[in-house]
Amino acid sequence: MATETAKRITDIGPPNYEKFLPPVIKRNYGKWQYHEGIAPGVLCHVSESGERLYTVRAGSPRLLSVDTIRLFAALADKYCGGYLRFTSRNNIEFLLEDPANIEPLRKELFDAGFPVGGTGASISNIVHTQGWIHCHSAATDASGLVKSLMDRLYSRFTEETLPARVRIAVACCLNMCGAVHCSDIAILGIHRKPPKINHDILKKVSEIPTVIAACPTDAIRPAVVGGKESVTVIDEKCMYCGNCYTVSPAMPLDDPENDGLSIYVGGKVSNARTAPKFSKLAIPFLPNNPPRWPEVVDAVANIVEVYAGGAKKFERMGEWIDRIGWPRFFELTGIEFTRYHLDDFKHAGLTYARSTHIRY
Amino acid sequence: MATETAKRITDIGPPNYEKFLPPVIKRNYGKWQYHEGIAPGVLCHVSESGERLYTVRAGSPRLLSVDTIRLFAALADKYCGGYLRFTSRNNIEFLLEDPANIEPLRKELFDAGFPVGGTGASISNIVHTQGWIHCHSAATDASGLVKSLMDRLYSRFTEETLPARVRIAVACCLNMCGAVHCSDIAILGIHRKPPKINHDILKKVSEIPTVIAACPTDAIRPAVVGGKESVTVIDEKCMYCGNCYTVSPAMPLDDPENDGLSIYVGGKVSNARTAPKFSKLAIPFLPNNPPRWPEVVDAVANIVEVYAGGAKKFERMGEWIDRIGWPRFFELTGIEFTRYHLDDFKHAGLTYARSTHIRY
Amino acid sequence: MPDDERRPTKLLDQLEEGPWPSFVTEIKKAGEKNPACNDLLQQLESSYEEKRGHWKHGGMVGVRGYGGGVIGRYSAMPEQFPRIAHFHTIRVNHPSGWFYTSDALRTLADIWERHGSGLTNFHGSTGDIIFLGTNTTELEPTFNELTQAGFDLGGSGSALRTPSSCVGQARCEWACYDTMKLCNDLTHQYQDEMHRPAFPYKFKIKCSGCPNDCVAASARADLSIIGTWKDAIRQDDAAVAEYAAAGLDIRRDVCDRCPTRCMDWDNGKLTIENRECVRCMHCINVMPKALRPGKERGAVLLIGAKAPIVKGALLSSVLVPFVAAEELEGTVNELLKRLWDFWDEHGENRERIGELIQRVGLANFLDGIGLDPTPEMVAAPRDNPFIFFREEEAN
Amino acid sequence: MPDDERRPTKLLDQLEEGPWPSFVTEIKKAGEKNPACNDLLQQLESSYEEKRGHWKHGGMVGVRGYGGGVIGRYSAMPEQFPRIAHFHTIRVNHPSGWFYTSDALRTLADIWERHGSGLTNFHGSTGDIIFLGTNTTELEPTFNELTQAGFDLGGSGSALRTPSSCVGQARCEWACYDTMKLCNDLTHQYQDEMHRPAFPYKFKIKCSGCPNDCVAASARADLSIIGTWKDAIRQDDAAVAEYAAAGLDIRRDVCDRCPTRCMDWDNGKLTIENRECVRCMHCINVMPKALRPGKERGAVLLIGAKAPIVKGALLSSVLVPFVAAEELEGTVNELLKRLWDFWDEHGENRERIGELIQRVGLANFLDGIGLDPTPEMVAAPRDNPFIFFREEEAN
């Protein structure tokens, strides 16, 4: 036992990135001077030394089999000395020194089913989460939804024809692992019914005070049900956030009839021009309709088209809406404005329109 | 008794304003086409009919003796057929048909001690409240402070030399009867010590549950003190708002050593250009120093001067600050930024700077 | 009997210096006729010396049958200042737009000289004529003389307060509806709500003729009625040219300050994309001769402004994005009924209607008063996903 | 023993159509070697049919001595899908900037083919390499092979999570500090905080080289380190002219979109009032060849972003307005110590640091960590008068 522990390596952290940098990057690290977009999905960075680095970016489903990983490795060997990286939105980037390799690589990628694009004023890959593939908490699937959306928005990925970049994200429950809350378009799996409490096991699988404390709206009360110590939920105070379920398996919320999707728009993260902002509710509910979620795909495509037709160059979705005003956004997209759009959470009052600035 | 009741007139409301309108207004009611500023304190409104109405506006201490009222009445008789009005900021306006009367009227007003001005890009009269003259709640006097301020800012009233109008208001306690919270410069009387509870009378003069409910921060708890039902205040939770005193005379807050003034800036009410906005804290505390409040007067004069020197034409104080940023405001005015400027009330989080937009 | 002797007021006397008209002088002037004012000055001097007020916590006094209109006030030093032992103020409904004839002013002055201190505020912050200081026995006689002269009391306590309005069409070219008439009509219509407090808390109505909001309704009215227009800004190109010729920098000072940047100044031609205009008034304010509000006029109704006590200050928020001028009075009356019913039923003690909306949520409030939600009511839709779906919509 | 038969997946098969690469194809590919993936596909098909997930509420599993890095997962239909009865994911620290050599990728692929489903995420939302699905007995062997290959686990639970960074100076001309180095150093330095959960809740660090924030730190990092500069934008007038000649509308697309309007384009000359510039990056983004960040570089430190659970989402807010690049690593380490101490002492269970700040107030938080308040920390000072004065300041 003692010997085994001695051999065991722990806490070494990740390998140092320097090992993985292509020579052209090593030579020009910190010396890049400017870049140019060469074609959708292809960037050229120019160093103060005059050297050039070509990046070819391809879309990925993020969920990859080891064989596909080996395919990427092989392409990297063939075209760029075995060097590649992934982006913060899960695209793959090949790092080329020789511009002559761009075209052949692009062709091989396309042929293998991996489109090149996602740069500049395009729709890049959709940040997303586990969904029914791996998470206990999911109100919908993420991968299937993303596949359906990207099939429809495909040319928006392979072309740079939008007023500005559009970032879409999908999260399969309110935990929002995709951090979707600051996206141009955020798609969120939601529940619409309070948890169905499993009184038989609640006390065994969770601590009642923790369950009670988990609820942001104080909807949970201690209760004895059928002789068992458990909790009850005041239905009117529940907004189905699922935080109680996170702390207790005895509080499941999923409900095939009532779960679905909601869409938020106009968020951003960059500080370019305007400050980062949250996405705001556009559509409170759409049905959960696998395998292709046509209602969600149509709704997103519609929003993208209206935006593409109306926004000025360099205007992100939220900046466009700020310019035209929310009433016009609803008018142009044909989306219905409902009571659910009116905030009633903590800072609700601050969302009310506190001026007479109105367009008629 | 029955006869007396019969004679007694009630619920008649105010006299109809039409009785008080000068003939030129009656003739042109709703037909005004445009106006011109003729001189500080003098406006000319031109009707679609071609008729002209001249308004001469004079400053007033608001607190008027009946004899001064009679003086105004006499001036109105002499120069404008006995017609006059007051403004929403307590100035007096004489309504003239004959422009030849402007100069003599102005002179008589000046001679009587009532300056003509307050129009356009000036500092108009200071909206204010009762103070020690009449209110039980006052942390400071209002009239004396206003007099001291207007003496100093006098030429800002009689001239139109600012980038835009500057609206100043004074409220003598947090009830803010002057609705000062949306002023270019708001001066607010404040307490800095929790109420000193009079346990002997509390139960007699107020209802304990009402007193407890009055506190926005839940600082008040029921308690038995010296055998008497009363309340206690958790000192750390009290921010001296005085709402408990409003509902109970047994909770006085005034404290000569600790009461004082705070200054808020950058609010506005109009929808011109930007939406209405609240004033924000500039100076958390200045001493209560009657009869002339030199610290407050200096502070206000300083803010006005810095604004006058830095703002662009048509920029209200808050718009100027939004353009240059709060850090620069504090730098230019030399006002110290303290922990008290950091909001810690309900929506505090929303006041934090949530971008990297920083000037260096 | 008045004691003519006036003790020195060293501190206050300093406030008679300087160019701005002095309230101390006013009090002294009144003191020449009514020695209560000398007591007032003395007590105030001692406040200035000690840096604290000397008034007792207000008491309930009033005129018969009215639950408001008088603010009871008693000196905390009645032995020293017996003439202000009682020193109540009377709030009097002002005529709309604060217009007077000299005769009306003299009538008021005479009444108050007979029955009170002779000190006034023209006007109080809410807009009332304030008669500042008298004792309890004079209240009823003052009231009788006032009503004989055609004046009545304003509100106090948990009641409607005297509505107020900007000068509007009487003297302003921008008034998009008749503010003074509406204010006057509402004041008359709701005398009962004003004089017999029966609300959860106070309620204030203010009428501004255009978005400049010259009665500061947005900051302090439970119901703000703010004029605006629906069609295009009326534009006189010749007058625009005059302003330009006179030196106005139309690009910088007008177009670049337009909040939606919907104006363009190109080669001496001003173009406004009226569909994008949010009726902020700026361009009109700067060029009143050249630009005017459109002809399809009316008002925005906004709800819920107030000062910071208890739960933080609020600015008015949009409730009805547009009501045509012709329909304004009817709509406001109907709306007030629904607002007050809902508030009566759901408001807590000392809860302003703006706070009530925050507590129950705008959607529930709209349900309660029977209005549909519209996007004009919000600066932006919610950004949090914490939605309470209705029972009937989820299965 | 693998059962090679794959039952039909009618719904999922539809997701192999269309041009975007299909995760279903990936699962099938992996299923050719590891039939657990077929079970996964079957279970997923049944989720698609029934519109609900089929995973049990997660359980605690892991490797010896580590409190995190593995997400326990069990099928709710283990009889039907025995091969995914256990199906845990392993989170693996990624190399900074997500750079790999083909060899490194193949090593990872081989390990995972031997010990797990052969399915991965490149990468998880936090940035880790995700090995998707294996059973409990394979955890320790996978871990051993990983560490032999130079890789280690990421975080889960109430721990530090794997920091991430944008590509930074490796490929970006705008990186104002060395994001990849800082990210790598922090990841190594805090292995203990990552592997032995001892915080009140999770803690995330993200490093972006400039205000474009390409790792979205502002939205989701408890500590965001975002590059910026202090001196003037470097400007190349010839290159500006090139952009103009190429058809860029510099007035409209650059100057008019500058948030502070501190740029002017006049007669072919671009002027920037750098004192008013808020380093938003827009003009630089549009004209990378002509404009570049200044040379006095460093970063803004921001605090407290998170997703909406429990008390609403938060964006990062400014904590330290500027730290010079040379001092960044030292300052961050020192600050983290103070942040974590304060959070340990005052944070409640499952309270992110951003929520803690909201609860105790920014001023108290700054006191706690020993920083002075500066106006850069707020969008505006408070607008309410509800100030808690300190005992010692009032007498």
Ligand code: SRM
């Ligand atoms: C590769 C990547 C960084 C990484 O380390 O992985 C990256 C790389 C670049 N970003 Fe980014 N950004 C990357 C994610 C982001 C993100 C984060 C995200 O999307 O989740 C943001 C914030 C998005 C937001 O605001 O919601 C982001 C906001 C920007 C911006 C600001 C754009 C704006 O107007 O708001 C720029 C500037 C520009 O493009 O003009 C920028 C510019 C760039 C440049 C041009 C920087 C440079 O000079 O090299 C790089 C090529 C951009 C392109 O795609 O055309 N990058 N960039 C990320 C690629 C993601 C992808 O695969 O699509």
Ligand code: SRM
């Ligand atoms: C007389 C009065 C209305 C009344 O019924 O009593 C009035 C009258 C006019 N206002 Fe006003 N305003 C009056 C109080 C206000 C208020 C309320 C207040 O100050 O408490 C406001 C809102 C102030 C704020 O935003 O904090 C107000 C915001 C305006 C504005 C918007 C200015 C801006 O840029 O924000 C204008 C337009 C302008 O002047 O360009 C305006 C314009 C005008 C015009 C030019 C309207 C007209 O065409 O006749 C009038 C002469 C203005 C002047 O003084 O130069 N008036 N005006 C009030 C005079 C008060 C005084 O004695 O000083």
Ligand code: SRM
């Ligand atoms: C006389 C007047 C101040 C003045 O000098 O002009 C005044 C005086 C008092 N106000 Fe006021 N308020 C006066 C206009 C206002 C305004 C402005 C307005 O109406 O436009 C406000 C802010 C707007 C608002 O209503 O929010 C105002 C907000 C308050 C508040 C805080 C209410 C709130 O909801 O935040 C209180 C406290 C309360 O009601 O308990 C208050 C309470 C008081 C009391 C009754 C004191 C008290 O604690 O009960 C004051 C009596 C003073 C006295 O002895 O004469 N007064 N009060 C104003 C009424 C004159 C008039 O009728 O024309």
Ligand code: SRM
């Ligand atoms: C795997 C991953 C999603 C993905 O598909 O990429 C993920 C998966 C889970 N997250 Fe997450 N989170 C993941 C990144 C995020 C992010 C994004 C980020 O880190 O940048 C967020 C939003 C940012 C944030 O932290 O606020 C995120 C916010 C949450 C939350 C809400 C936390 C909050 O304070 O609001 C929870 C709930 C919780 O912690 O109890 C959560 C909980 C979970 C759990 C552990 C489910 C649970 O209820 O305990 C999920 C396990 C799924 C599974 O079975 O594999 N996850 N989670 C991401 C981690 C991969 C990685 O290590 O690289």
Ligand code: SF4
């Ligand atoms: S968003 Fe929700 S369902 Fe999706 S992976 Fe995160 S915790 Fe699971």
Ligand code: SF4
């Ligand atoms: S789902 Fe959310 S709101 Fe509903 S009971 Fe659970 S924790 Fe409370």
Ligand code: SF4
């Ligand atoms: S602001 Fe306060 S002290 Fe002044 S009059 Fe109003 S209630 Fe009285």
Ligand code: SF4
């Ligand atoms: S002064 Fe305000 S905060 Fe303090 S106890 Fe009274 S009501 Fe509460």
Ligand code: SF4
């Ligand atoms: S609010 Fe508008 S209409 Fe009324 S006086 Fe002011 S500018 Fe004129």
Ligand code: SF4
């Ligand atoms: S009124 Fe305001 S928004 Fe409309 S055009 Fe004029 S400046 Fe622009």
Ligand code: SF4
């Ligand atoms: S955050 Fe800035 S430095 Fe980093 S990759 Fe993006 S643009 Fe470049």
Ligand code: SF4
């Ligand atoms: S970086 Fe942004 S703020 Fe600075 S000059 Fe450029 S556009 Fe303006």
